[in-house]
Amino acid sequence: MLALVAAGQGVALVPELGLTDPPPSVVLTRTPLHRRTKIAFRGGAAEHPAVAAITVALRSAEPAALTLPIRQPT
Template sequence: MRHQVDEFDTVLALVAAGQGVAVVPQLGVTGPPDPAVALTRLHMERRTKVAFRSGAAAHPAVAAFTAALRASVPPDLAGTGSGG
């Protein structure tokens, strides 16, 4: 390992500079990549859960937060299951 970076734009810049390869989530690619960077879609799946106190599922803040998260996911990344 030559570099350790937590910011995806910097990761992609390092890849463009020939400093390695990286696995970057689709949501981490905020714009068109540098022409020197080739993006290959991996067939992977990630599930994200919302944690809240037991019995609070009907609370308006929990419902609003969960709805906002679901609305922020691009349609091509949205799963077909209900297990949010």
């Protein structure tokens, strides 16, 4: 998606997780849009070791580690 933007073929809304290595020619601008992610599992499975482990891992993830500097238009 970002390669198409860099080639002048349009614009895109890109989730922050998709910004691992944006092309230098692409300008990134924050929007007021936010999304919430839910953890889904079958009822009664909250105590299953795999469900408990992924829930702890996701809740303890450091959002700042996913934040890249946003280049503003010049």
